Amino acid sequence: MDFDMYSVPGGSADAQAAFHAVQKASPDIFWTPRNGGHWVATRAEDVEMMLRDPARFSSNRVFLPRDDNAPRSLPLEADPPLHTELRKPLSRALFPKIVDDMEPRVRQLVDDLIDNLIDRGECDFVADFANIMPMNIFLDLVDLPREERHYLIPLVEKFIKGGTLDARQQAQQAIFLYVTDIVRARRAAPGNDLASIVVNAAVGGEMISEMDAISYMTLILFGGLDTIASMLSYITLFLATHAEHRAVLTARLDDDRFVRDAMEELFRRFGIVQAARVVQEDFDYKGVPFRANDTILPINMLCGLDDRRVDDPLEVRFDREKSARHLAFGAGPHSCPGATLARREIAIFLREWLRRIPDFALAPGTTPVNLLGVTCGLESLKLVWPRPSRPAV
Template sequence: MDTPSTETPSFATGLAEVPAHVPSERVVDFDYLRPPGIEDDLHRAWKSIQDSAPDIFWTPRNGGHWVVTRAEDIKAIQLDHEGFSHRRMVVQMPDADPMGNLISMDPPQHTPFRTLISPALSLRAVKGLELGIRETMIGIIDALLPRGGCEFVGDFAKVLPVVIFLRFVELPEADRPRLLELAEEMIRPTSMQAQFEAHAAIIAYLGGHLRERAQAPGKDLLSKIVHAEIDGRPITMEEAEGLSNVVLAGGLDTVASMLGFVARFLALNPEHRHKLIAEPALIPNAVEELIRRHGLVNTARLITRDMEFGGLCFKAGEQVLVPNHLYGLDERQVGDPLAVDFERERPAAHYAAFGNGPHRCPGSYLAKAELKIFLEEWLRRIPEFEIAPDTKPVFACGPVNTVRELQLRWGNADAQSF
C-alpha cells in the first residue's frame, strides 16, 4: 500500500502568502495532512507539533490557515459558533451547502435537525441495540478466528460499523462496499473533484431510498427523517438527503477509525490487554481512556468577524484548524497524556472525540457501545495477537484521522498463543 503522503495529497500547490497581520514568529510550515512522523505514530506526530509549535500559529500550507493546538483554545472555539462558524468545516473547501447538513449548520438553524435524530441515538435507544451489536460482533470475529490473522481495517473495523448502520436504517447490506468507497473519498479525498463526485453519489443513493420511505414508511430513522417537520413545516427532500448523509458518514467512518487505533494499541501493549481480561469491570473506563488518547477529528472553522484571539488578530474569512484530538493530549489538561491508564480518574477529557456544546456528536453513545462490546468480545476470543511481522500500520490524516491498514496475526484458535 502507498504511504499516507501519496494517498492524501494537499489540494493546494505551493505556499500561500503570509498575511501582513500574522507575526513572523507565528508562521509554521505545517501540513496537517502530513505531520512529520505520521508513518510511525500519528498521535505522537501531532503531540510533537503541540509541544514544539506556538499555541496558535499560521501555516501557509493548504491555502493558508490558522491552527490552534491547546485545549483551552480548542474548547473556546468549539463553544463560540457565532465567531467561528461551522459553514466551512474542511480546510480549503468552499462553504458547505447548509441544506440538512447538520455538521455545517450553526444554531439556531442547527437545533431542529439535531432534535430530529437525537432520540434514535440516545443512551436508552442504544441500550436497545446492544444485543444486535453483540451478535453482529461475535459473528464477524468467529469468521475471522480460524484464519489466524487479518487485515483488521478492511476485514473488521470497516465491516462492523457499516453492517450495524445498514441494519439500523434498514438498507441492503450488499451496498456496503460501494458506500465504504464513497465515504472514504468524502472524508479523506484525493481531490476536490473526487470529493464532490462522491458526495453527489451518496446523495443520489440516499435520495432513492428516502423517496421509497416517503411512499412506504417504516420504523427506521430514514423514514422518520423524510416524514419530519422542521420548524412547523415539512422537511424538504434536499434537507432529508443532507441530514441522512451526515448520519451515514458518521456511521461508516468514525467508529471504524477508532477501532483501528484501539486494535493497534492493544496489539502493541499486551499488559493492557491482560489487565482488561483479568479485570473486565475496567472496560467501560478503558473505553473512555482509549478515546481520549486516540482522538480523531481535525475540523476547521470559518472566522466570521475581525477579532482578537489569544493575543492575535484574526480576520473575517480566514479559517482556523481545530484539532479536537489534541485536547486529550494536552498536559495542561491531562497528566502524562500519552500514557494510557485504564484506572485514570473519570471523566476523561472528551472534547477530543465528541466535541461539546450544540455540536457534541449525537452518535457518541453508539460509538462507545460498539467499542465496549468490541473489547469484551474480541479479547474473549482473541486475547493474544500482535502486528504481523514485517508489516507496519499505515496512517492517514484528514478531517478524520484514521488507520488505513493494520495487519494482525494470532495463534491457533485453541492454543491462543503465537
C-alpha cells in the same frame, strides 16, 4: 507556521503523536498559509472555548481548504437555531433506551464477525472488521439489507482514501445517487427507521428540502462508518502492540467501571477528529487579531494530549487517578449525538474480541499507515493470533 493538516511530519506512523509534536513546538494559536490560509488552535482551553461558542466561531464551513460554493453538509455545517432543529430527530433516534434495545443485535453482529475470522488466525482488521461492523449497524438503523455493504464500503473507502481527485469525485457521485434513492423512498413512504426520521425532519414547521435531506443522510453514513472504524482500529492497534495493557483489560472485562475508564483513556490518547470553524466578527483573543470570515482549525484530538492538563499525555494509563478530559466526541452544540451508541459498540467489541481472541499481534513485517484528514484513520491493520485448537475427531 508551515502546517498542513493532511501532511504532518511523522503522521503516517502515529497521527496523534505527530499532531502533539506540532502542539509542543508551536504557539498556542498560529496562522498557516496552507489549505487556503487559516488559523490553528492547539491547546485544550482554546479549542474547547471555540467549539462551545458558535456565535463567534461558526460551523458553516468545517472542511479545508474552504469552499464557500460547495453545498453545506447538514446538520454538521449549521449553527443554532437551525442546527438545534435539525439535530433533534437524530438525537431522539439515538436515546440511551434505544441504544439499550440495540445491544443484543450489536453483540450478535460482533460474535458473527469474529466467527468468520477466528479460525483463520489472521485478518486485515480494518477491512475485515472495523469497516463492516459500523456499516452493518448503519444499515440496520436505516432498514436496509446488510448485503448493501458490499456496494457501499468500497465507495466510502474510495471517497475517504481515494488516490486522485477524480476517484473521489466518482465515489462521491455514486454515493449521492445511492442516498438520493433512499431519501425519495423514505419521503414517499416513511417508516420507523432512522432514515425516515431524519429525511422527513422539519424546521419551523416545514419539511427540509430534498437536497438538505440527502446531505443529512450522507453525513450519517460517513459519521457512523468512518469515525467508529477509525476508533476501533486505533484501539486495536494499541492493544496488539501493548501486551501488558491487553492482559490487564482482558482480566477485568467484567468490571464495568474499569472497562469504561479504560475506554475513555483510549479515546483520550487516540483522538481522530479536527473540523474547522469560521470567525464571525472582528475581535482580539489572547493577542490574536481574529477578523470576520477568517477560518480557524481547532484541533479536537489535541485536547486529550495537552500536557497542561494531562501528565505524559502520549502514555496510556488505565489507572490514572482521574480520567483526563477529551473531545473525541466533540463539545458544545456539535457534540456527537451518536456518542452513546459509539461507546456501546466499542465496549461490546472489546468484551467479545478479548474473550475469544485474547492474544493477538501485528502481522510480522507489516507497519500500519495512518491517513490524515478531518478524520484520521488507519489504511490497514494486519493482525495474527494462534488458531483455536479443535478436538480430534
